[in-house]
Amino acid sequence: MTTSLTSTRHAVTDLAQAMELCFEKGWTDGLPVVPPTEAAVRDMLEAAELAPGEELAFITNRQVAVTAEKVAINAVMAGCRPAFMPVVVAAIEGIGDPRWAYHGPGTSTAGAAVLMIVNGPIARELDFNCGDNLFGPGWRANATVGRAVRLVMRNVIGSRPGTLDRGTLGHPGKLSYVIAENELDSPWTPLHVERGFRAEQSTVTVMAAEAPHQFYNQLSSTAAGLLTTCCDDMRISGNVVGQSQYALVLAGEHMRTISAEGWSKADVRSFVFEHTQNTVAHLKRTERLAGPVEAGDERARRPLVASPADILVVAAGGRAGAFSAYIPGWGSRKASEAVTTLIKDRRA
Amino acid sequence: MLDGILFEKVGVPAAAIVTDVFESTGRAMARSWGVPDYRFLSMPHPIANLTEAQLDQRAREIAPEVVKLILQGQE
Numbered sequence: 001m002t003t004s005l006t007s008t009r010h011a012v013t014d015l016a017q018a019m020e021l022c023f024e025k026g027w028t029d030g031l032p033v034v035p036p037t038e039a040a041v042r043d044m045l046e047a048a049e050l051a052p053g054e055e056l057a058f059i060t061n062r063q064v065a066v067t068a069e070k071v072a073i074n075a076v077m078a079g080c081r082p083a084f085m086p087v088v089v090a091a092i093e094g095i096g097d098p099r100w101a102y103h104g105p106g107t108s109t110a111g112a113a114v115l116m117i118v119n120g121p122i123a124r125e126l127d128f129n130c131g132d133n134l135f136g137p138g139w140r141a142n143a144t145v146g147r148a149v150r151l152v153m154r155n156v157i158g159s160r161p162g163t164l165d166r167g168t169l170g171h172p173g174k175l176s177y178v179i180a181e182n183e184l185d186s187p188w189t190p191l192h193v194e195r196g197f198r199a200e201q202s203t204v205t206v207m208a209a210e211a212p213h214q215f216y217n218q219l220s221s222t223a224a225g226l227l228t229t230c231c232d233d234m235r236i237s238g239n240v241v242g243q244s245q246y247a248l249v250l251a252g253e254h255m256r257t258i259s260a261e262g263w264s265k266a267d268v269r270s271f272v273f274e275h276t277q278n279t280v281a282h283l284k285r286t287e288r289l290a291g292p293v294e295a296g297d298e299r300a301r302r303p304l305v306a307s308p309a310d311i312l313v314v315a316a317g318g319r320a321g322a323f324s325a326y327i328p329g330w331g332s333r334k335a336s337e338a339v340t341t342l343i344k345d346r347r348a
Numbered sequence: 349m350l351d352g353i354l355f356e357k358v359g360v361p362a363a364a365i366v367t368d369v370f371e372s373t374g375r376a377m378a379r380s381w382g383v384p385d386y387r388f389l390s391m392p393h394p395i396a397n398l399t400e401a402q403l404d405q406r407a408r409e410i411a412p413e414v415v416k417l418i419l420q421g422q423e
Contacts, residue, residue, distance in 0.1 A: 061350060062380045103350075107373065163376035 005038060005052050005069055022077065027155050029147065029175055033077035044072035047082035048089050048344070056089055057096020059157050061103035062164070066092055070156045071148075078148035083126055084141060086343050087204055088148045091116050094206035094339040095149070105208030105330040106159045110239070111167030111174075112330035114149055115209035115247060117314055118180040119192035120202030122343055128180035132318035134249070135179065135212055135325075146176025171211040179316050185252070186315035187259040194265065195340045202345065207247060207312065207338035208330035210238060218322030223258040227268065230326060231275035235304060238328025240278070240288050243303070245310040245329040245338055248272065251317025254324045269308040276304040306333055349374045349388060353381050356422055363417040365410065367393035387422055389413050 012018040018035035022028050034040070045052060045068055052069035059066065068089070075088050095102055095114060105112040118128045129139035137143060159165040167174070183190050183199075192203040217229040230248070238244055248268065250258065258268065281297035283289040289302075305311055310333050317324065330336055352364030366374045368390045378386035391410055398406065 062377075063382070064380070158376065158380065163372050164380075166370070166373055 002053060003051060005041060007069060007073060009038075026160075027077065027151070029150060029154065031175075033151075034079050036073040036076040040076045041069065041072045043082045044075050044080070044085045045069070048072075048085040050085075050089070056092050059096060059102045060098075062157055064157050066096060066152065066156050071152055074151040074155055075144075075148040078151050079140070079144040080148050081126075081140070081144075084145050084148075086345065087118065087122065087126070087141075087145050088152075090204045090341045090343040091145065091149045091206055092152060094204060094341045095153075097339045097341070099337050100206060100208070100339045101336045102157070105336045106153060106157065107164055107166055108330065109166050109168045110210075110330055111170040112208040112210065113171060113173035113177045114146070114153075115173065115207045115327060116146055116149070116178045117191060117205040117207070117247070117312070118145075118178065118202070118343075119183065119190050119205070120197070120343070121200060122202035122345065123180035123183070128178065130180035130182040130316045131252075134251070134317045135173075135177075142178040142180075143176050146173075146178040150174060150176065173209070173211055177209070179249070179314070181314050182252075182255075182316045185319075186255065188255075188265045188313070188315055191312060191314055192340055197340065197342065202343040203340050204343060205312070205338055205340040207245060207327075208336045209247065210328040210330070212249065212325040212327050213237060214323050214325045216323050218253070221257060223261045223263045223267075224271065226254050226257055226324075227271050228275060230324065231272055234272070234326045235276045235278060237304075237326070239331060240304070241283060241302065242332040243306045243310070243334075244331055244336075245312065245333050246305055247312045247314060247327040247329070249314045249316050249325045249327065251321065251324050252319035253322045255315050265313040266308075268313050269311045272311055273303060273305060273308040277301040278304070312338060349377050350381070352388060353378065353383060353386060356383075356386075361418045361421060363414040364388040365414070366390055367395060369393040383422075387417060389417060 019032050022033050050068035054068040055065050057066040071092055075085055126141045128141045153159040181191055193199050197203050215230050215233045217226050220226050280300040281293045284293045349364045352362040355362035371390055374388055378384055
């Protein structure tokens with residue numbers, strides 16, 4: 001495969017002009033980007049040992065091939081270090097997977113972002129934040145890897161507000177929405193191991209997702225107490241009747257309280273599945289389901305998720321503070337499901 | 349919208365309908381598929397919360413346009 005870069009060259013006189021050109025061309029997310037010079041793009045490709053023309057994803061509903069060269073350009077623009085490129089590549093492979101089903105979550109008025117959960121040793125090697133200020137700014141890996149993916153969506157796949165990104169509200173996670181699991185402090189099986197990978201492998205899980213919904217309880221000292229608080233908040237959330245997947249991000253205090261009782265992630269999933277169900281009568285009274293309330297509707301229950309397995313439990317967040325978060329997925333699991341892809345450590 | 353484009357590509361006449369706020373999205377999809385001038389129909393937004401009677405009225409209003417587009421084809 002050829003090693004030539006095929007993207008159009010633009011001549012500029014200095015850095016400031018290059019940054020302004022990127023704004024003028026509509027290539028940014030509203031913040032300045034790093035101008036993608038040929039040398040920087042080559043460094044990015046080399047770090048992932050990819051030829052420029054290698055196809056990393058094909059978005060069927062858009063008829064768009066996403067090549068390594070275009071991903072590398074956007075990774076440079078986002079501010080990634082070359083070492084981050086394999087993570088960006090894995091995330092792009094994830095959103096290109098037919099199970100993630102790009103066109104729905106990428107276009108929909110529901111305004112999903114791509115939640116990315118990094119697992120395995122690479123999360124620590126590259127300093128992905130899994131602790132304090134989990135969803136906030138301050139970590140280059142978290143901020144730039146997610147930004148790179150969003151820039152690819154915008155500049156390569158065409159997901160631009162008003163045309164092929166019709167998010168009514170969107171949310172700040174559409175700038176970047178990357179967390180790592182706190183595997184060193186967590187007593188639980190890491191997410192990627194639950195999803196079929198080995199602990200020493202590194203992965204990224206992509207899920208089409210709403211913003212994080214924080215819940216609080218510092219009074220309860222029991223797993224059931226904390227998770228009841230979570231379920232009270234969560235029961236009417238997201239699409240409510242769509243049965244999307246959910247991520248449940250348990251931070252330090254809650255993680256320790258819940259695990260101290262011997263609860264596994266499977267126990268958490270089972271409890272949350274049972275306690276987030278609505279009666280059909282309630283869903284009809286509140287006009288989330290159509291039709292009049294009928295005999296049996298008061299007892300008939302509709303689970304918030306189709307199965308306990310649709311709750312992705314992640315241990316992450318600061319050590320202090322009785323807060324955790326649930327994150328509704330987009331639409332329904334049948335329309336888009338979380339995908340975990342291997343981060344290929346091409347240096348090994 | 350995409351279904352309509354795909355039907356037409358295999359020679360099956362089709363009429364795609366969007367609500368008016370999605371005209372720009374429909375046009376962008378048409379460009380993605382290499383048929384920038386693809387013809388489709390539009391009706392007022394929204395439709396999801398209309399009553400049965402309102403939906404019937406919408407259908408009656410747009411039915412002649414559907415027939416016309418299908419008979420004319422994409423040209």
